[in-house]
Amino acid sequence: MAIPNPSLVSLPRSHSLPTPNPNSITLNNDRYFANHPTLSLIDQCSETKQLKQIHAQMLRTGLFFDPFSASRLITAAALSPFPSLDYAQQVFDQIPHPNLYTWNTLIRAYASSSNPHQSLLIFIRMLHQSPDFPDKFTFPFLIKAASELEELFTGKAFHGMVIKVLLGSDVFILNSLIHFYAKCGELGLGYRVFVNMPRRDVVSWNSMITAFVQGGCPEEALELFREMETQNVKPNAITMVGVLSACAKKSDFEFGRWVHSYIERNRIGESLTLSNAMLDMYTKCGSVEDAKRLFDKMPEKDIVSWTTMLVGYAKIGEYDAAQGIFDTMPNQDIAAWNALISAYEQCGKPKEALKLFHELQLSKTAKPDEVTLVSTLSACAQLGAMDLGGWIHVYIKKQGMKLNCHLTTSLIDMYCKCGDLQKALVVFHSVERKDVFVWSAMIAGLAMHGHGKDAIDLFSKMQEAKVKPNAVTFTNILCACSHAGLVEEGRTFFNQMELVYGVLPGIKHYACMVDILGRAGLLEEAVELIEKMPMAPAASVWGALLGACTIHENVELAEQACSQLLELEPGNHGAYVLLSNIYAKAGKWDRVSGLRKLMRDVGLKKEPGCSSIEVDGIVHEFLVGDNSHPSSKKIYAKLDEIAARLETIGYVPNKSHLLQLVEEDDVKEQALFLHSEKLAIAFGLISTGQSQPIRIVKNLRVCGDCHLVAKLVSKLYDREILLRDRYRFHHFREGHCSCMDYW
DNA sequence: TTAGGGTTAG
Numbered sequence: 019m020a021i022p023n024p025s026l027v028s029l030p031r032s033h034s035l036p037t038p039n040p041n042s043i044t045l046n047n048d049r050y051f052a053n054h055p056t057l058s059l060i061d062q063c064s065e066t067k068q069l070k071q072i073h074a075q076m077l078r079t080g081l082f083f084d085p086f087s088a089s090r091l092i093t094a095a096a097l098s099p100f101p102s103l104d105y106a107q108q109v110f111d112q113i114p115h116p117n118l119y120t121w122n123t124l125i126r127a128y129a130s131s132s133n134p135h136q137s138l139l140i141f142i143r144m145l146h147q148s149p150d151f152p153d154k155f156t157f158p159f160l161i162k163a164a165s166e167l168e169e170l171f172t173g174k175a176f177h178g179m180v181i182k183v184l185l186g187s188d189v190f191i192l193n194s195l196i197h198f199y200a201k202c203g204e205l206g207l208g209y210r211v212f213v214n215m216p217r218r219d220v221v222s223w224n225s226m227i228t229a230f231v232q233g234g235c236p237e238e239a240l241e242l243f244r245e246m247e248t249q250n251v252k253p254n255a256i257t258m259v260g261v262l263s264a265c266a267k268k269s270d271f272e273f274g275r276w277v278h279s280y281i282e283r284n285r286i287g288e289s290l291t292l293s294n295a296m297l298d299m300y301t302k303c304g305s306v307e308d309a310k311r312l313f314d315k316m317p318e319k320d321i322v323s324w325t326t327m328l329v330g331y332a333k334i335g336e337y338d339a340a341q342g343i344f345d346t347m348p349n350q351d352i353a354a355w356n357a358l359i360s361a362y363e364q365c366g367k368p369k370e371a372l373k374l375f376h377e378l379q380l381s382k383t384a385k386p387d388e389v390t391l392v393s394t395l396s397a398c399a400q401l402g403a404m405d406l407g408g409w410i411h412v413y414i415k416k417q418g419m420k421l422n423c424h425l426t427t428s429l430i431d432m433y434c435k436c437g438d439l440q441k442a443l444v445v446f447h448s449v450e451r452k453d454v455f456v457w458s459a460m461i462a463g464l465a466m467h468g469h470g471k472d473a474i475d476l477f478s479k480m481q482e483a484k485v486k487p488n489a490v491t492f493t494n495i496l497c498a499c500s501h502a503g504l505v506e507e508g509r510t511f512f513n514q515m516e517l518v519y520g521v522l523p524g525i526k527h528y529a530c531m532v533d534i535l536g537r538a539g540l541l542e543e544a545v546e547l548i549e550k551m552p553m554a555p556a557a558s559v560w561g562a563l564l565g566a567c568t569i570h571e572n573v574e575l576a577e578q579a580c581s582q583l584l585e586l587e588p589g590n591h592g593a594y595v596l597l598s599n600i601y602a603k604a605g606k607w608d609r610v611s612g613l614r615k616l617m618r619d620v621g622l623k624k625e626p627g628c629s630s631i632e633v634d635g636i637v638h639e640f641l642v643g644d645n646s647h648p649s650s651k652k653i654y655a656k657l658d659e660i661a662a663r664l665e666t667i668g669y670v671p672n673k674s675h676l677l678q679l680v681e682e683d684d685v686k687e688q689a690l691f692l693h694s695e696k697l698a699i700a701f702g703l704i705s706t707g708q709s710q711p712i713r714i715v716k717n718l719r720v721c722g723d724c725h726l727v728a729k730l731v732s733k734l735y736d737r738e739i740l741l742r743d744r745y746r747f748h749h750f751r752e753g754h755c756s757c758m759d760y761w
Numbered sequence: 762t763t764a765g766g767g768t769t770a771g
Contacts, residue, residue, distance in 0.1 A: 052762050086762060093763075119763065126765075158765050193766040224767040259768045294769045325770045356771045389771050
């Protein structure tokens with residue numbers, strides 16, 4: 019109904035109050051105002067403007083100075099469907115003596131706002147200004163704020179206060195604490211709260227189940243669900259959302275299906291969220307058909323339902339179907355755009371992702387948010403598209419967006435992978451909040467650029483900042499040791515991982531360690547490490563050993579490593595290429611052709627080398643001997659010129675590298691000179707300014723000859739060349755490479 | 762005299 023203008027509402031005389039003197043009014047115990055007609059008008063408001071009219075009326079009649087009545091106004095301002103926290107705060111500041119309820123309302127409103135920090139500030143003000151002490155209602159809000167902020171220390175302090183004021187058994191507070199600890203990544207502490215609870219309700223179980231799911235322990239979540247059953251606690255829809263999410267994480271289709279029927283058997287009330295969770299479970303478990311069946315039956319669908327289907331199709335590579343969903347959904351919010359962009363980005367189609375991003379900018383139906391930019395930056399990183407990446411950085415600044423940790427990580431990653439380590443460092447040092455991912459990304463960046471010692475220094479700084487390294491951090495730091503040839507340091511980190519940092523070495527860490535030892539020529543030690551591994555060595559481990567054998571020309575061990583590798587991954591082209599490299603280096607051409615025949619027999623083709631270079635925001639791609647580029651003629655003319663100039667300084671093609679698939683020597687030499695990175699270098703020379711570095715991204719490892727040519731070109735043409743290959747960066751300058759020929 | 766904790770996609 020339309021709300022009457024409060025100034026036109028004539029109140030019964032008895033409801034009017036004399037002009038108030040705030041300090042002399044004591045109305046706390048007057049029950050009468052609860053039914054005051056002005057207060058019931060508050061509930062009928064549908065916008066802040068109407069509240070303000072009532073506010074004015076209340077000030078005029080003096081009703082505002084009744085704490086109960088004022089608190090009703092605050093609640094409406096802060097928690098209604100049209101919340102205005104600024105206004106709520108203004109109202110609050112007018113109240114001479116807010117009561118505990120009023121303080122709690124404001125703390126609560128801020129806790130779930132975009133600025134939870136304000137909750138804590140209000141609480142501190144309350145401690146100074148209010149005669150009341152926080153009660154059982156205050157703490158869940160405060161803990162919620164600490165959860166949102168992921169402020170472990172603050173939340174722990176609240177936990178301590180709770181115990182001190184004897185609220186340590188309050189089930190609401192303890193449930194909040196479970197959620198809080200889990201949100202801060204302290205699953206163990208959350209679980210401790212859970213097991214020590216004197217009494218648990220269904221929310222306690224739900225909190226713990228959700229905590230396990232979101233903390234990456236879906237198995238434990240399902241275990242808890244089973245235990246819940248044995249203890250006769252009846253699960254509700256929220257429980258089932260968590261359980262379905264666990265099935266989705268585990269890709270456990272069978273159990274997911276069982277849960278579906280369980281929900282129907284036990285008549286657990288249908289809800290949109292539950293149906294969406296079910297859709298998500300089916301798509302993640304690989305059955306888009308089941309998801310589609312459910313989707314078609316759903317009486318109500320929201321943007322989540324549509325987006326889930328979209329992602330489902332995108333994940334199985336049915337991009338047309340995904341695009342179809344995108345085109346038919348009632349409205350495409352930014353999340354839908356994000357889903358499609360990130361689908362393309364994550365399945366190795368960064369160009370499609372960027373195309374969509376451009377469409378989004380033109381569409382004006384939605385505006386890029388942090389999530390969009392994270393995916394787009396990642397696509398830029400994959401392509402080495404630094405112009406666009408840099409543009410996004412400027413966009414972030416112009417929009418006044420705050421750099422959250424996700425965005426910071428993506429920016430650092432983009433600059434590193436596009437070859438601008440300095441810019442990455444500037445971003446890194448400019449942000450205050452650095453989580454483990456931000457630190458790890460920077461360490462990875464230093465590693466891929468060959469700054470092993472700097473990476474190790476940064477790792478120490480990370481310790482000083484009290485950020486706990488995770489498995490990824492260790493992969494990156496070991497990678498740094500490997501690229502810089504830091505054997506002793508690598509050994510130390512590897513040995514300390516579990517003992518000092520409590521991070522169990524995984525397959526990746528073993529692979530890095532084998533790589534470190536192997537590159538340094540310690541092949542025996544590398545083999546010993548493999549033999550001692552507590553898990554079966556994966557392909558990456560054998561690959562590392564094989565790579566080391568290539569460098570140190572150990573044919574026998576290479577053959578062993580290769581056969582192990584091919585047993586695990588029969589389709590691994592890289593293995594054949596590396597082994598044939600060794601044969602070629604050792605001049606065993608018969609074995610090279612034997613391998614080539616074997617590859618033909620099992621239907622394998624060498625992954626084609628591809629190099630890309632961004633010029634004026636456009637990414638140009640080149641394959642071996644590519645002549646599809648519009649400037650092809652000029653490129654080949656430039657290549658001829660380069661060849662001639664190289665010859666004058668006595669360059670001889672290094673044919674021992676990566677030549678195994680071409681037999682004739684002259685063809686070999688020609689093919690060598692048509693490698694994709696050389697085409698990209700030639701194109702870079704003719705299409706970029708003298709002062710600009712040439713930035714190239716290659717999908718495979720750079721071959722020895724291209725590496726040599728790049729060094730010589732950097733000197734002859736006085737140009738800096740930055741080449742990113744599959745494993746690391748090479749900075750060519752004045753005839754030298756940053757990798758010191760160790761790659 | 763008012764109330765609170767746990768929910769899916771990106």
